[in-house]
Amino acid sequence: MTLKSELHSHVGSLRRYALVLTRDPVAADDLVQETLVKAIAKADTFQPGTDLRPWLFRILHNTHVSDLRRARTRNDAAADLPEPLARECQHTQLELKQVLGALDQLPEAQRLPIILIALREMSYTEAARTLDVPLGTFMSRLARGRAALRGIVQGMGSGKLSLLKRKGEES
Numbered sequence: 001m002t003l004k005s006e007l008h009s010h011v012g013s014l015r016r017y018a019l020v021l022t023r024d025p026v027a028a029d030d031l032v033q034e035t036l037v038k039a040i041a042k043a044d045t046f047q048p049g050t051d052l053r054p055w056l057f058r059i060l061h062n063t064h065v066s067d068l069r070r071a072r073t074r075n076d077a078a079a080d081l082p083e084p085l086a087r088e089c090q091h092t093q094l095e096l097k098q099v100l101g102a103l104d105q106l107p108e109a110q111r112l113p114i115i116l117i118a119l120r121e122m123s124y125t126e127a128a129r130t131l132d133v134p135l136g137t138f139m140s141r142l143a144r145g146r147a148a149l150r151g152i153v154q155g156m157g158s159g160k161l162s163l164l165k166r167k168g169e170e171s
Contacts, residue, residue, distance in 0.1 A: 006052050007036060007039060007040070007052070007056070010052065010053055010056050011032065011036070013053070013057075014032045014035060014036075014056060014057070014060055015028055015029070015032050017057060017060060017115070017116070018031040018032050018035075018060060018064070020115050020118075021061075021064050021115070022064070023100070031060060031063060031064055031067070032060070034063055035056065035059050035060040035063055038059050038063065039055075039056055039059055042059075051126070051129075053122075053126060054122075054126045054129035054130045057116075057122070057126070057130040058129070058130050058131075058132060061112070061130060061131065098153060098156050099149075099153060101156075102149055102152035102153045102156065103115075103149060105152055106145055106148055106149060106152075109141050109145075110141050110142075110144055110145030110148060110149075111145060112131060113127060113131065113138055113141045113142040113145055114142065114145045114146060114149065116130060116131070117142060124138060124139060124142075
């Protein structure tokens with residue numbers, strides 16, 4: 001399989017990951033394009049016989065982090081992230097906003113493992129390689145991130161429940 005055809009086979013996965021990172025379809029497409037340009041330019045650094053996918057995801061991840069740092073340095077970063085794609089059901093949209101809000105509260109070291117695994121496209125080993133951390137460190141960050149995410153989401157739910165109870169008591 002040629003590098004070009006193998007790159008092509010990973011574009012969908014790269015786009016999904018970029019969409020999760022950026023939450024903007026246009027920015028995701030730009031990030032994927034920049035990733036592919038860098039991969040092609042640095043094709044000589046890829047070690048034949050190794051898995052191309054973690055290499056590509058690492059390039060995408062590092063490009064995204066560099067873009068964020070550059071935006072912060074220039075004070076060009078927008079204060080609010082774009083809204084997620086429209087959903088059919090308001091309840092589903094509300095839950096999605098809560099989970100994304102909770103995900104944003106996590107430190108990046110815990111958030112990124114959840115994102116990589118939640119796509120169900122990467123194994124733990126591939127995700128650890130993508131983030132360039134040992135597997136044990138990755139698993140620890142993933143477990144802590146999941147626990148923290150559950151706590152935040154449950155806290156949101158209980159806060160809403162207590163608010164609803166108070167409103168019901170006043171009626």
